[in-house]
Amino acid sequence: MDRLAARFADCTGRAALVTFVCGGDPSPELTAPVLEGLVRGGADIIEIGMPFTDPMADGPAIQAGNIRALGAGITLRKLLAIVADFRGVDADTPLILMGYVNPILAYGVDAFARDAKAAGLDGVILVDLPPEEAGEMLPALEGAGLHLVRLATPTTDAARLPTVLDGASGFLYYVAVAGITGQNSAEEADIAAAVSRIKASTQLPVAVGFGVKTPAQAEAIARHADAVVVGSAIVDLIGAAHQRLSNDIPGEVEAFVSGLAHAVRAARLNTSATREIGA
Amino acid sequence: MLDIQTQTNSPSGSLRAGPDEHGHFGAFGGRYVAETLMPLILELEQAYRTAKADPAFKAELDYLLKHYVGRPSPMYFAEKLTAELGGAKIYLKRDELNHTGAHKINNCIGQILLAKRMGKTRIIAETGAGQHGVATATVAARFGLPCVIFMGARDIARQAPNVFRMKLLGADVRPVTSGSQTLKDAMNEALRDWVTNVHDTFYIIGTAAGPHPYPELVRDFQSVIGTEAREQLMEAEGRLPDLAVAAVGGGSNAIGLFHPFLDDPVELVGIEAAGHGVDSGEHAASLTGGRPGVLHGNKTYLLQNEDGQITDAHSISAGLDYPGIGPEHAWLHSIGRVRYESIKDDEALEAFQMLCRVEGIIPALEPAHALAWVAKAAPAMAKDKILLMNLCGRGDKDIFTVADALGVKL
Numbered sequence: 001m002d003r004l005a006a007r008f009a010d011c012t013g014r015a016a017l018v019t020f021v022c023g024g025d026p027s028p029e030l031t032a033p034v035l036e037g038l039v040r041g042g043a044d045i046i047e048i049g050m051p052f053t054d055p056m057a058d059g060p061a062i063q064a065g066n067i068r069a070l071g072a073g074i075t076l077r078k079l080l081a082i083v084a085d086f087r088g089v090d091a092d093t094p095l096i097l098m099g100y101v102n103p104i105l106a107y108g109v110d111a112f113a114r115d116a117k118a119a120g121l122d123g124v125i126l127v128d129l130p131p132e133e134a135g136e137m138l139p140a141l142e143g144a145g146l147h148l149v150r151l152a153t154p155t156t157d158a159a160r161l162p163t164v165l166d167g168a169s170g171f172l173y174y175v176a177v178a179g180i181t182g183q184n185s186a187e188e189a190d191i192a193a194a195v196s197r198i199k200a201s202t203q204l205p206v207a208v209g210f211g212v213k214t215p216a217q218a219e220a221i222a223r224h225a226d227a228v229v230v231g232s233a234i235v236d237l238i239g240a241a242h243q244r245l246s247n248d249i250p251g252e253v254e255a256f257v258s259g260l261a262h263a264v265r266a267a268r269l270n271t272s273a274t275r276e277i278g279a
Numbered sequence: 280m281l282d283i284q285t286q287t288n289s290p291s292g293s294l295r296a297g298p299d300e301h302g303h304f305g306a307f308g309g310r311y312v313a314e315t316l317m318p319l320i321l322e323l324e325q326a327y328r329t330a331k332a333d334p335a336f337k338a339e340l341d342y343l344l345k346h347y348v349g350r351p352s353p354m355y356f357a358e359k360l361t362a363e364l365g366g367a368k369i370y371l372k373r374d375e376l377n378h379t380g381a382h383k384i385n386n387c388i389g390q391i392l393l394a395k396r397m398g399k400t401r402i403i404a405e406t407g408a409g410q411h412g413v414a415t416a417t418v419a420a421r422f423g424l425p426c427v428i429f430m431g432a433r434d435i436a437r438q439a440p441n442v443f444r445m446k447l448l449g450a451d452v453r454p455v456t457s458g459s460q461t462l463k464d465a466m467n468e469a470l471r472d473w474v475t476n477v478h479d480t481f482y483i484i485g486t487a488a489g490p491h492p493y494p495e496l497v498r499d500f501q502s503v504i505g506t507e508a509r510e511q512l513m514e515a516e517g518r519l520p521d522l523a524v525a526a527v528g529g530g531s532n533a534i535g536l537f538h539p540f541l542d543d544p545v546e547l548v549g550i551e552a553a554g555h556g557v558d559s560g561e562h563a564a565s566l567t568g569g570r571p572g573v574l575h576g577n578k579t580y581l582l583q584n585e586d587g588q589i590t591d592a593h594s595i596s597a598g599l600d601y602p603g604i605g606p607e608h609a610w611l612h613s614i615g616r617v618r619y620e621s622i623k624d625d626e627a628l629e630a631f632q633m634l635c636r637v638e639g640i641i642p643a644l645e646p647a648h649a650l651a652w653v654a655k656a657a658p659a660m661a662k663d664k665i666l667l668m669n670l671c672g673r674g675d676k677d678i679f680t681v682a683d684a685l686g687v688k689l
Contacts, residue, residue: 052587052588052589053458053588053589054458054463054464054467054574054575054589055467056313056467056470056471056575057313057470057471057474058471059471063457070588075586076586076587077586100573101311101573102572102573102574102581102583102587102589103586103587103588104587105571105572105573105587106570106572106583106585106586106587107586107587127313128311128312128313128573128576129311130310130311130312130313130314130317132301132309132310132317133309133310133311150314151313151314152314153313153314153315154315155314155315155316155317155318155319155477156314156317156318157318160317160318164314175314175315178315178474178475178477178478179315179474179475180471180474180475183475184475
């Protein structure tokens with residue numbers, strides 16, 4: 001069983017908490033301690049952002065995180081080295097690289113797949129790689145044993161869903177709102193309906209993200225989805241802590257994530273009626 | 280002469296058959312967009328196919344191009360410029376005489392007609408020099424749709440007259456302060472708006488780039504330039520030009536001029552902006568100084584560092600200040616059908632002044648790049664050769680930039 005499947009199995013009976021940070025934010029040196037802070041706080045799975053100069057699907061928080069990370073000198077090569085270091089202290093937490101296509105093309109698709117697997121990554125999410133363009137990446141990623149996590153959105157209708165699911169692996173990332181990261185939030189009822197619609201078509205776990213900022217929002221989604229993704233709120237916290245020269249950014253991250261983790265774990269204990277919707 | 284047959288990969292043998300069904304021109308193009316946008320992109324493609332086959336769509340487009348835009352634009356034999364340079368006969372395709380002062384309106388009319396057919400009620404666009412923003416604001420006013428224009432804060436500062444024009448036309452001009460605060464950042468912000476308002480919003484992309492089907496439909500709407508030019512030269516000279524040249528940023532005016540000539544024995548030259556020089560690192564010459572990659576929904580040549588991060592473009596011309604180029608140009612470059620060269624800021628400035636002085640025409644800084652190349656190439660060509668240049672925009676918007684560059688206080 002690979003790390004992702006094992007982790008979802010560990011989380012049986014509750015939703016997993018997926019947390020996102022920008023790799024290299026606020027500096028390459030602090031990234032491994034921040035990742036460890038996420039895990040101590042209770043993150044089950046980590047998405048590590050691969051910074052890009054032109055993050056077209058991201059809101060102001062993650063744009064700023066990208067700028068901080070690039071300004072501090074992060075590169076894809078350095079990021080893979082950080083992942084390898086993290087694997088030295090944590091062999092079990094799944095790590096998914098999330099970002100845009102171009103840095104991987106510049107690195108070389110085959111070289112990236114080989115080096116990413118060797119570093120200990122479990123998969124990638126590429127925001128600007130729809131299924132129609134995945135052909136140039138998928139063989140190399142699959143060959144290396146890396147998941148290419150697909151995204152579904154409120155605009156993915158029943159006719160299109162099979163296209164998205166064809167070749168999907170690891171989990172399915174449901175983008176809860178049409179929009180960019182860190183902005184509007186979806187209604188719980190809409191999320192519940194979308195998750196059950198998707199789960200009727202796939203065995204893959206369904207993670208829900210975009211606009212999830214507070215423990216209460218995370219708890220609401222955790223009643224229905226297999227995983228809850230929180231990104232911009234953590235990146236915002238790192239930005240604020242960095243700005244006031246905090247000397248314990250990993251500790252602050254841990255405290256915030258701990259609140260999210262408690263909420264996610266409590267979600268299905270606090271309700272009896274919705275259990276079967278998300279299971 | 281070029282051997283066209285060896286360069287084509289289309290079964291028909293034509294270089295005009297692209298893109299393929301997935302929106303690829305050879306290894307370039309495609310649809311690299313967020314999943315949220317994919318259904319809309321597919322719907323747009325379908326709507327465009329239907330419109331293209333509908334005589335009523337063509338009739339309305341033609342009517343507006345004739346009576347609202349002022350087409351056909353004249354084909355002008357630049358007699359004095361020809362004499363001054365002492366070589367090939369120079370013809371200028373006068374797209375700067377269009378309503379709104381540039382070729383951009385050709386495409387905006389086509390796209391807003393599509394937006395209406397698709398039932399969209401809100402228009403967004405990005406702009407660099409402001410010409411596409413003005414053209415979009417113009418058609419939005421004409422069709423009564425609210426319109427938001429994203430424009431880099433740096434471009435707003437250097438194109439104040441166009442910003443005011445857009446506001447007069449009722450557009451909401453939003454300054455973009457991220458990144459280099461120029462065209463690429465405006466495009467990022469427009470894409471962010473689009474993905475957020477996908478249910479009611481139509482994005483009028485101004486150049487022959489972006490996700491499929493934009494490069495194709497922008498090219499088709501701009502091909503009126505080359506189609507008219509072909510007929511006009513046949514009428515004036517009884518033959519095709521020997522060479523056609525146009526400035527290239529994203530490349531919409533150039534592909535519009537080139538496309539109808541792709542299968543003919545006409546030498547085609549695209550002129551990129553070399554800024555302070557391609558070796559200086561401060562330029563906008565994606566083909567001359569860039570590498571293939573993915574940005575803004577398509578695979579094409581991009582200015583980028585070795586880590587795949589997009590680097591800032593530089594050009595005195597805001598309309599050419601973009602680190603990428605349309606995918607069809609990338610393909611035409613890769614097969615060698617079009618030759619791409621570059622012209623520096625100071626050369627364009629000199630050509631700008633020359634056309635004012637010699638022909639009494641104030642060109643935009645964008646076609647001034649093509650003109651600077653003409654000034655170098657024409658004297659070396661025989662007097663019986665015909666050189667066609669697309670004068671794609673007028674320079675009223677640029678007088679402040681030019682005054683500043685010449686050290687003149689207005």
